[in-house]
Amino acid sequence: MAGVSPFEHTLASLRPELLRFALWLARDRQTAEDVVQEAMLRAWKAQGELTKPEALRPWLLTIVRREHARLYERKRHPTTDIDGLISLEDPALAASEDQQLDELRAAILRLPDDYREPLVMQVLGGFSTQEIATEMNLTQQAVLTRLFRARGKLREICGVAAAAGDAP
Amino acid sequence: MQLQIGADPQASNDALEAHLLACARCTAFRRETRALDGQIRRALELPLEPLRSASNVVELRRPAAESAQIATAPRREGRPRAWALAASVALAVTIGLVFWSTQSQPALATAVVEHMALEPDSWNQHAPVPQSALDLVLRRSGVRLDRATAGEVVYAYSCWFRGRYVPHLVVQTSGGPVTVLVLRDEAVTREQRFEESGYTGLLLPVQGGALAVLAREQSAIDAAALNEAAQRVLQAVDFDAPS
Numbered sequence: 001m002a003g004v005s006p007f008e009h010t011l012a013s014l015r016p017e018l019l020r021f022a023l024w025l026a027r028d029r030q031t032a033e034d035v036v037q038e039a040m041l042r043a044w045k046a047q048g049e050l051t052k053p054e055a056l057r058p059w060l061l062t063i064v065r066r067e068h069a070r071l072y073e074r075k076r077h078p079t080t081d082i083d084g085l086i087s088l089e090d091p092a093l094a095a096s097e098d099q100q101l102d103e104l105r106a107a108i109l110r111l112p113d114d115y116r117e118p119l120v121m122q123v124l125g126g127f128s129t130q131e132i133a134t135e136m137n138l139t140q141q142a143v144l145t146r147l148f149r150a151r152g153k154l155r156e157i158c159g160v161a162a163a164a165g166d167a168p
Numbered sequence: 169m170q171l172q173i174g175a176d177p178q179a180s181n182d183a184l185e186a187h188l189l190a191c192a193r194c195t196a197f198r199r200e201t202r203a204l205d206g207q208i209r210r211a212l213e214l215p216l217e218p219l220r221s222a223s224n225v226v227e228l229r230r231p232a233a234e235s236a237q238i239a240t241a242p243r244r245e246g247r248p249r250a251w252a253l254a255a256s257v258a259l260a261v262t263i264g265l266v267f268w269s270t271q272s273q274p275a276l277a278t279a280v281v282e283h284m285a286l287e288p289d290s291w292n293q294h295a296p297v298p299q300s301a302l303d304l305v306l307r308r309s310g311v312r313l314d315r316a317t318a319g320e321v322v323y324a325y326s327c328w329f330r331g332r333y334v335p336h337l338v339v340q341t342s343g344g345p346v347t348v349l350v351l352r353d354e355a356v357t358r359e360q361r362f363e364e365s366g367y368t369g370l371l372l373p374v375q376g377g378a379l380a381v382l383a384r385e386q387s388a389i390d391a392a393a394l395n396e397a398a399q400r401v402l403q404a405v406d407f408d409a410p411s
Contacts, residue, residue, distance in 0.1 A: 008328070008329075008330065008331070009282075012327075013286070020213070020214055023214070024212060024214075033326070037308070041331075044331050100207070101207070101210060101211055104207055104208065105214065120212065122176070129176055143175070144172065145171070146175075147176065148170075151174050151175070151201065151204060151205075151208075152174065154208060155201075155204055158204055
């Protein structure tokens with residue numbers, strides 16, 4: 001391959017996934033685009049630090065998460081039209097017959113940042129609770145509690161009975 | 169135990185599995201939570217349309233004051249950070265220039281052609297790109313485009329290409345779509361024609377960078393038409409816009 005390095009190819013192929021991850025963190029497409037752009041530039045410059053190719057995806061997701069935190073954590077921008085964001089990201093979604101899925105997306109977007117971020121990291125990013133704890137500078141117990149509560153809120157949206165008993 | 173299941177329904181360990189064997193309530197809770205997780209995953213895997221059809225609309229709906237706030241947010245953290253950012257960008261550009269100027273032009277043509285494979289749908293667009301979306305793409309790379317001169321832009325996306333974001337445009341011509349990559353800071357010393365992997369194209373030197381203009385070989389665009397399209401874009405592009 002004369003023109004594009006394998007690293008660039010992989011970066012480009014992972015970009016939609018990084019953008020999706022950033023979008024759920026930032027709740028704003030433009031912010032997510034900026035975060036991913038900066039993250040990819042950082043990854044490009046730091047590619048020599050990546051010794052295990054199989055670690056590329058979590059490495060990139062971590063860079064995206066840190067970049068989002070670095071640039072925007074102290075400047076949470078309210079998304080003015082969450083429902084619009086949902087429907088406009090994919091025209092098909094606007095006419096989706098799966099109303100429950102749409103409602104779930106809206107509910108995830110409305111989760112407090114402290115709950116949404118670990119949930120996105122876990123479900124979409126594939127991070128373990130210990131990795132999330134390390135990344136967010138929390139105890140693992142705190143992460144477990146946040147994840148439990150996040151699912152609890154979403155559980156109500158989906159009409160699933162809440163867990164009884166020892167919920168934290 | 170429910171905290172563990174509710175927080176990490178995919179987790180499994182000996183103690184948990186032993187507990188589940190004896191606890192119907194936790195077993196049911198895990199089953200429900202795993203089902204919920206499947207729905208959450210589906211919800212999170214939001215399909216993302218290219219910038220032209222999504223974010224521009226979102227941006228248009230955002231109040232102007234908020235747009236300005238977001239646009240300037242990283243700069244309001246103080247002068248040292250601004251200098252650090254500027255130094256970082258300057259370093260990146262310098263490294264990029266030194267590195268890529270050593271690469272041959274055929275390598276650039278090959279990279280351009282290889283990039284086409286990443287966005288096959290770009291050739292199938294027909295609706296004009298909203299001006300706000302085009303502005304967004306161009307602004308990322310510090311490029312201006314006189315749309316009236318360039319022709320009808322039906323696709324615009326910021327693409328990661330050789331270590332930087334570049335505007336990837338598709339311009340509709342009478343003979344069919346023509347792809348334009350606006351390659352700020354790429355060094356091309358002379359006009360170069362290439363045919364590769366089903367594409368015919370031109371690399372054109374421009375002050376401040378280069379243009380890559382391509383058509384598909386099976387299209388009705390011959391060399392003269394491609395050259396005409398390239399010259400129109402060449403006149404329309406301005407690299408002087410601050411990035």
